[in-house]
Amino acid sequence: MSAAEKVLFVDRDGTLIVEPPDAQIDSFAKLRLLPGVIAALRRLVAAGYVLVMVSNQDGLGSASFPESDFAGPHALLLDILAGEGIVFREVLIDRSFAHEQRPTRKPGVGLVRHWLVDGALDRSHSVVVGDRDSDLELAANMGLRGLRIGADLDWAGIAALLLDAPRRAEVERATRETRIVVRVDLDAGPGARIASGIGFFDHMLEQLAVHGGFALELDCTGDLAVDEHHSVEDCALALGAALRRALGERRGIARYGFDPAELPLRASGAIGFSAPMDEARADVALDLSGRAHCRFSGSFPREAVGALPCELVAHFFASLADALGATLHLHVAGSNAHHMVEACFKAVGRALRQAMRRDGAAIPSSKGMLVAEHAA
Template sequence: MPQKILFIDRDGVLIDEPADEQIDAFEKFRLTPGCIAALQQLRDAGFQFVMVSNQDGLGTPGFPREAFEGPQRLLLQILGSQGITFREVLIDASFAHENKPTRKPGIGMVMHYLRDRDIDLAASAMVGDRETDLQFATNLGVRGFRLKDGHHDWAGIAHALTASPRIARIDRVTKETRISVRVELDRACEPAIATGLGFFDHMLEQLGKHGGFGLAVRCAGDLHIDEHHTVEDCALAIGQALKQALGDKRGIGRYGYDGGEGQGRDSAQVDAGAFGDAARAAFALPMDETRAAAVIDFSGRPYFVFEGTFPRAEVGGLATELVPHFFRSLCETAGLNLHLQVRGENTHHMVEACFKVVARALRQAIRREGTALPSTKGLL
């Protein structure tokens, strides 16, 4: 997973800047309000930190290096005690009139980040207190935030970088289908589905509606042959969009097993006699005589298990053999582990219950619960 970097100015951003704009004594040292809590939130959201600071004339008689080093060590010690460390500390000691490329807004000190393919500059940002810091951000190609009254504070910056909307659009074009999918995970809205298959449209509407996220799907497929390519490719595109919108998956619930909000666990719990011992931790969704159960894990490891037999080979122009195939294809591109079980007598009810129960499990799994990564591996 590409690494996000937060480039941070020092004076006026981490430390309040005194009137003489030079922190050369401990008496001048004071942390900016809210910086520690915000940096901890950003750290937990996957950011690494790089300090980038202009220190005019550092090392000259007017600004001896030893006068700088004491407050600098104190800053690093305080932040380090709170779990905030820096990938690099980059200091330019030149004066403005020297016009050195290493002095902000020049990016000479950070050129190696432009060459590093493991760095996600599109997701990275710069926090500074001056216009030169914003120009530095523009020159580097990252988002810029100005920490100053009337602009941004630390809490607002942390929120903007960690709570941004999770939106993705996927366009998939093959010789068999042309598909456009858009998902918006943090906004519930009416699904907009058009695949040329009325019953399949109805099922995808269940996925978005009961999943609690925005879902739009447009597909022009080779239905003159049959519905297979349309169903399969829509699943692949939706899975890809889910994976892209989730990003590094920090803060998500990850697991989904609830058959629906408002249903108590006792009433919705799957009994082992109905679905076997493996389903004891699952929850069911009823639809008349039908009961479906789903458990999911956004583990990054695609795996699909299906238990159930449909009484009819076709419903609404959709071959029922394509129902498990849809979910298997969804798992492949979403990096999803899904166990799905269904029993019933009415094929329409059984298929619809499958889509609804997977949707409700997705709702739980994609829900934001903080900023931490739900894995001991450090990667999902």
């Protein structure tokens, strides 16, 4: 079965093109595109939206609106848009008059009924765009979001609303050992409020968020009377799940986290992004591929830093990579355990910042998706 698709159901007159006073675009002289429509639709197509035109054309084909008067301007409209890479999967036109009350006339769903079968639509992202109440009613009848072109919303605003929304997520994780609430906002800028019950671990999570360039709130109540293992592991799993949810389908991200400026460091043992801290250095390469894998190398000169056992550092990053769906290579060396652990969190944060940044509109994969089962 094919995957559900993100569809933009678009009205024609008054939405794609300016509607004249007589409500009929029956000559080439009347054909005028709405401002910003080409730029906005190009962004939306690049972001993976399928376009479907749905239009009421009162009495098309009758004596009052001959087919020949409609066909030329309509074909020119489609040609202009196609020349800009904007192609409609379907053009659905109802020719009836309002008094006929046919089910194919908006806001009826007769023309789009085949899109309403289970699995056809990505309902969380599909949208109806129009300029009339009937377009918003069609959206409601389809169970979709409706956006109305008008004084308060133009095409640039629609593209921004659909594509530039902040990437946020909240995850709650409750087990017999821990209860955790994590909130992330990838576009709010760096900031952190952490309460894990492990002081040095709080400081490290703060470093991860600050250097990762995202806002993080994390509250954990864990069985610290037993030991720190469950709290550290479950915080990593909850944080990874929140980042994964905020990234969504990962469209437009840079995907890889390593600084090209750091590549010469490979000659001296670095494998990507390098974060030095005094005598210590952590080297990181990250791929938000959808595939979970972590390779950690390095040994710490003491068992714990504060209340954080050093053996849990590698376990934290393995759990984070697993829940996030990331390939993470991390190597650390040094003689001061505090510096070594902190360098790890800072370096991974910097790699995350680079990998999660918006870098366009396409999914950075030859397979067209970045999920665990189908990563490129």
